[in-house]
Amino acid sequence: MHDPLPPLKSRRGGRLGDTVVAHVVDRIVSGGYAVGTSLPTEPQLCEEFGISRTVIRESIKLLEEKGLVRATSGRGTQVLPRTGWNLLDPVVLEAQIRHDSELRVLDDLVEVRAALECEMAARCARVIGPEESAALARQLEFLATCVDDAGRYATEDVVFHEMIMAASGNQLGLAIIHSIHAKARLSGRYNGTPPPGDLAVSLAEHQRIGKAILAKDPDAAATQMRLHIVESWARRRPALHDRRTEPRR
Known part of the structure; x- marks a missing residue:
């Protein structure tokens, strides 16, 4: 199952072309317009x-810029293979998340985020200054x-x-995380249903990250992140029938 895209007339704000693009992207990602076929005229x-x-x-x-289609004179507009789709594009990523019944996109997103943020945590531990250290401790x-x-905690967690x-x-790492994580956080499938006591566990994890950074221990900071x-x-990943409940390693 996936979250439905709102009807065209209910999507307000932005240019009309952007709204049409969102609907066509949704159909391409869902397989309504299959790879190798042509869009309607x-x-x-x-x-x-x-x-x-x-x-x-x-x-x-706009669809061509996202890597989803190619318009050719005399041949119409063909849907391109998934390997060329721009998954960092927020519209494409949103559609991928909504139609990914096995959560593979979100698993991959978590792996990418972990790789980038653990490296940034390590670098932070090496270069953080007194003022930034004090601000991190206060946070x-x-x-x-x-x-x-929970709502306030989620906001301050991001901070x-x-x-x-x-x-x-x-x-660059910060920009990539912003482009993929901000969109993922809007999905109920990414937020999942944390178990009771999850915020206390999360807080302890954040404290271990902070302790490693403030101790200027790059290896520990990366590991804890x-x-x-x-x-x-x-902990929050929705369970799937006979599927693992953690990202692929």
């Missing part, structure tokens, strides 16, 4: 969505006051991680 899409050819052509260009103390408020990534100086990201996903 421009007149057919105009009639379906009730929009002009200009908007359809703009939408096709840990504040996080501890939020364990009885804690972003402080570490920013202090590491790895701007990876354990936290992988184990927290394992």
Whole structure:
């Protein structure tokens, strides 16, 4: 099962072309428009969505930029193989998450996030200065006051991680995490249903990360960050029939 895409007329905000793109991306990712086949013609899409050819052509260009299709004169617009899709594109990633019945995309996302953030935690431990150390310590103390408020804790959890990534100086890593993790957090499938007492366990994991960074121990910081990201996903990952409940290693 997957979360349905809202009807076209209910999606407000942004350009109309962007809304059309979201629906076509959804159909491509779900297999409604199979790889190697052609999209409906421009007149057919105009009639379906009730929009002009200009908007359809703009939408096709956006789909090409995302690596999903190629428009060829005389051959129409063909759906390209998945290997060329831009999975860092937020619209493509959102659709992949919604239609991924086995959670493979989210498993991969967690692995990528763990790899990047453990490296940034290690670098942070090496380069963090006195002011950043003090701010990180204060954030840990504040996080501890939020364990009885799941919404507040989630917000401050993100702040804690972003402080570490920013202090590491790895701007590219921070940008990648932002592009994939921010979109994943909007999915109920990624957030899952944490077990009772999960926030206390999570807090202890954050404290171990912070302790390693403040002690300027890069190896411990990397290890604790990876354990936290992988184990927290394992705790909240929706169970699948006869499937593992933790990311692939």
